[in-house]
Amino acid sequence: MNYALLQGKKGIIFGALNDQSIAWKVAERCHEEGAEFILSNAPIAMRMGELNTLAEKTGSEVIPADATSTEDLEKLFDAAVAKFGKLDFILHSIGMSVNIRKGKPYTDLNYDYLQKGWDVSAVSFHKVMKMAWDKDCMNEWGSILALTYIAAQRVFPNYGDMADNKAFLESIARSFGYYFGEKKVRVNTISQSPVMTKAGAGVKGITGFFNFADHMSPLGNADALDCANYCVAMFSDLTKMVTMQNLFHDGGFSMVGVSQKVVDKYEEEL
């Protein structure tokens, strides 16, 4: 697809890691639609990733930044302003829970880990917007997006403290979105279906949940490319008056109480 929807628009995309990342797909689609952007990720994540491949493919520059570091963000935004002047869009696709990584259950959180995950997954979004605010570097009708998950509204065991972080993230979007209104800039979150990665496929805990979500969604789980297309729509001039919203991109999952497929499964044994 190429509609030139983002022709002439400039931005920063945080969080592309490899070709299964949503942010990676967003970068590819933004490039196809005519946008120019800087790719950024945490230095530590980049060492594991293949971001340079994406940078070449999309004619982008890579500028590493720890999004929890005001210093790193300042350098990144200074470089972005030097290159582009003002910005039209920002994607925040950053999240990580140390408690989950370390296998700490929700009832036994380590509070240092909690703080680290909160800082990375949620506060970083405030830091990014504050930097854009301080530099006054968003064009009018610019669009800022963060990716989130429905665990912010309902409990999914094993999503652990990321649920609370996502709730904080979504609140930041509303709170800062209120102020960015003055500058005619919109701020929203997209609440995306679970996306299966190579690492997750076949893992019992992940596959069972993924299949349940797919069975509950009338259109099935939305994939990373679909999500990238939705991000393009939200960065485009077609959605200028949508702000402070949490937008479910999930094949209908959020609005289903139970699907026939799930009921059927529960009736098999009867």
Place this chain on the structure above:
Amino acid sequence: MNYALLQGKKGIIFGALNDQSIAWKVAERCHEEGAEFILSNAPIAMRMGELNTLAEKTGSEVIPADATSTEDLEKLFDAAVAKFGKLDFILHSIGMSVNIRKGKPYTDLNYDYLQKGWDVSAVSFHKVMKMAWDKDCMNEWGSILALTYIAAQRVFPNYGDMADNKAFLESIARSFGYYFGEKKVRVNTISQSPVMTKAGAGVKGITGFFNFADHMSPLGNADALDCANYCVAMFSDLTKMVTMQNLFHDGGFSMVGVSQKVVDKYEEEL
């Protein structure tokens, strides 16, 4: 239990049919808590029911009324006012879908049936409140409740057009609740877990769904007696400033995206 929470309070309870009805349990509990009330149900429903047993047990009068009929409601409210003076509480537990009874799927609704179900299940609540409004017969700090189901927010296949009726009902509660504020009367809906009836037990489509709901609810499905207790709390003076709310009484179902039990079921086969 008996806390005398409703000592001296007077009301009308619509919709008790037999001892499995929520309204039946509400009547029993209101009686235990010291309330006096009139029991009302549609003449056609009463012929099938055992309402007189309940009336004797609770020292209540039965006054039949088709809640879609302004004439019937006028007689009922006139009798209530003659007996009690002003009222403190009303319970609306009325719902019926002709489309579901006749086995019409949601994609093939009969629109006459739709209108009939809408009138019985939703508009009747407006008619009841309008009658109370016109007679100006609610005491200050009175409490009006209707029972509803989460299908008003999320889709449950086979709940069919009742979902849309419940959405309308909940909107009526908010809309009329706004105006009843002037009279210091509150209006709320309680969104209750599915309740298994003798008729439903063992029926494949019903049992599977009931078990799913139970597995998704951290406290399990709430039963009719629990619901009656919640109604007592909402009729009491402890909840005077709660109005226009839809209150989930569901063991947590509404706030769970997936439970471990459900994931486990999905992983059995992997």
Place this chain on the structure above:
Amino acid sequence: MNYALLQGKKGIIFGALNDQSIAWKVAERCHEEGAEFILSNAPIAMRMGELNTLAEKTGSEVIPADATSTEDLEKLFDAAVAKFGKLDFILHSIGMSVNIRKGKPYTDLNYDYLQKGWDVSAVSFHKVMKMAWDKDCMNEWGSILALTYIAAQRVFPNYGDMADNKAFLESIARSFGYYFGEKKVRVNTISQSPVMTKAGAGVKGITGFFNFADHMSPLGNADALDCANYCVAMFSDLTKMVTMQNLFHDGGFSMVGVSQKVVDKYEEEL
């Protein structure tokens, strides 16, 4: 703007009346984006309108249909199928309250008027989708939209029984959207800011409310053209996995508890 986003797409647009109608703007924008469509409105509304001007401008055919009439809808859909084969999009922008027109307050609804408004404003959406379902005339990844208002969630006095109708309409979108998932068709509602019309400007009750909404919205009230752009995005292939959602297009109104402008107004007198 013209991105050819809807190139080759075919649809039906209900509810354009004059150049202040949102549906009118949607038609203009869909035309610019390459879509072909039939314009439809109630015969009685069309006599007052200037729909032929729009039809000429957009190369469209006008087919009158009372959207509450299955017969009219059948003729319309037969004509659409004859002309286009399958359809890609439908816009439902139809709403009317007899009670409001006749000045009946919410606490004194006429129930015949209520039923008429419900049928026109809400049930018509089911009838339209049922016709599309029966004819099996939606292409995969087709998109069905209805316009709604936040009165479905919160009370706005004077919006009266339209609030309840919109709640029913939004529930229909979810319920039918669940089933349309099988056909890979999405169904959503857009909850739009109030739009000032020539008729409303200067009228006390309307202007005060419009200004309040504008003051509460960080981006101000969204206008009809903005809404049309959002509809284009929702009809396009960029939003294929968004379904059963109620999407606020309101400059942020829905997510503001109070704005500084409103607080300032409340503090003037202190």
Place this chain on the structure above:
Amino acid sequence: MNYALLQGKKGIIFGALNDQSIAWKVAERCHEEGAEFILSNAPIAMRMGELNTLAEKTGSEVIPADATSTEDLEKLFDAAVAKFGKLDFILHSIGMSVNIRKGKPYTDLNYDYLQKGWDVSAVSFHKVMKMAWDKDCMNEWGSILALTYIAAQRVFPNYGDMADNKAFLESIARSFGYYFGEKKVRVNTISQSPVMTKAGAGVKGITGFFNFADHMSPLGNADALDCANYCVAMFSDLTKMVTMQNLFHDGGFSMVGVSQKVVDKYEEEL
């Protein structure tokens, strides 16, 4: 009022400061209803407060604890268990934003202050529940409550980063509530109207907002005593199956889009 609703129940009440505190009223009402409890507050807050008066009045013990300190909480819970055996209820009424105290606007948060406020206002609730979980000291059908504010859902300027903290707090209630289901313990939040304090009365920024909220609420703003009554209902056995909910106790504010009083104010000048 005294219904002996909490006869024999034991608990801990966090956050009573002076006779205008909601927690203070909760303590008084719980005492009247027959409960026994420990009063706890941060040592630093207690030096300013009059907690001993309340302790005497209610026959309670005061045990200071910084609710962000696992060590303090452990001592507190050990003392509670020693005194009461198992517990039936806990109230968390703790919140503080350093950014607001220091006058830092939301667009210019100090991130150390943010973390401190987050820890005090939100994480402390997790710490309290984790301690109760680890000690396994909640009776079946126990009830845990935290107080919150609608800023978690919608923006109120000047509520600043407390909005994000409250969103995190409410998410904790859901997340931990899911797990406490296993133990038949419920966890909910009550979202309370603004309460005017002596300090706030007459202050321009506060009074204007308080009056707006009052004008938007059909029953007016709920006061601290009303809130205490609602807490009693939620601690009682009448609400055993309500869990993971955020319960608005606000005179209807949350469900009003605009009130006639507010529209009238906006029309005065027209």
